[in-house]
Amino acid sequence: MVEGRVIENDIDLNKIVDHLARHAHEGMGAIVIFIGFVKGDIDGKKVSRLDYSVYEPYTSKKLEEIASEEMEEGIYDIKIFHKYGNLDVGDKTLYIIVGAKGRKKGFEKAIKVLERVKFEPPIFKLEHREDGEYWVFGDGTRLKRESRDVR
Amino acid sequence: MVRVKVKYLAAISDYTGVPEEEIEVGDGVTLADLLNRIRELHPDLAKFEDRFSILVLVNGVNRGLNYKLMDGDRVALLPPVSGG
Numbered sequence: 001m002v003e004g005r006v007i008e009n010d011i012d013l014n015k016i017v018d019h020l021a022r023h024a025h026e027g028m029g030a031i032v033i034f035i036g037f038v039k040g041d042i043d044g045k046k047v048s049r050l051d052y053s054v055y056e057p058y059t060s061k062k063l064e065e066i067a068s069e070e071m072e073e074g075i076y077d078i079k080i081f082h083k084y085g086n087l088d089v090g091d092k093t094l095y096i097i098v099g100a101k102g103r104k105k106g107f108e109k110a111i112k113v114l115e116r117v118k119f120e121p122p123i124f125k126l127e128h129r130e131d132g133e134y135w136v137f138g139d140g141t142r143l144k145r146e147s148r149d150v151r
Numbered sequence: 152m153v154r155v156k157v158k159y160l161a162a163i164s165d166y167t168g169v170p171e172e173e174i175e176v177g178d179g180v181t182l183a184d185l186l187n188r189i190r191e192l193h194p195d196l197a198k199f200e201d202r203f204s205i206l207v208l209v210n211g212v213n214r215g216l217n218y219k220l221m222d223g224d225r226v227a228l229l230p231p232v233s234g235g
Contacts, residue, residue, distance in 0.1 A: 082234060101206070117234040117235055123233060136235070145162075145165060
């Protein structure tokens with residue numbers, strides 16, 4: 001079942017994959033999974049935390065819309081789960097799970113879904129790092145919070 | 152009179168100083184009029200708008216600046232997004 005929503009806690013990936021494989025469409029031969037997580041270094045600066053805020057119910061609606069719109073021949077399921085809240089380095093931020101006919105189609109679709117997730121749903125990211133707090137925008141532009149200067 | 156709830160999301164709230172507020176406007180006022188009123192209330196917002204675009208939603212939908220506000224509308228000002 002196509003799914004897209006924000007989540008506060010990690011998902012049980014094994015459970016989802018098992019369910020997906022056991023109830024797979026007969027033509028499905030691959031499950032591609034993308035997991036994003038908080039990295040500890042940006043441009044040589046140590047990151048301590050990322051705060052994700054969302055605008056519900058519209059963020060989940062947009063995630064679900066992306067998953068639905070990306071369904072096509074050879075793609076049998078798409079699930080998108082995006083975390084929100086205060087996340088530490090190493091915490092998972094995003095899960096994209098694609099059930100596809102084969103690996104090529106699955107990987108290509110996961111990449112396309114990821115690009116849409118970066119730029120479309122109302123998700124906002126505040127980066128806490130050793131040189132201050134930065135708002136991060138989809139194209140990678142950063143706005144330092146204290147001085148309001150663009151880096 | 153028309154009362155609308157305005158939400159300032161993420162970076163934008165740094166420039167308004169409040170995360171949300173209720174604003175009363177006259178009958179027949181458009182979204183463009185409301186934005187001008189918001190800019191008067193929060194002049195620092197110009198510093199953000201000079202560099203970044205703001206998306207304005209009414210009840211979660213992008214209705215355009217000519218939309219005539221209705222009592223109880225929920226308006227949200229969003230900075231550029233950053234998923235992933």
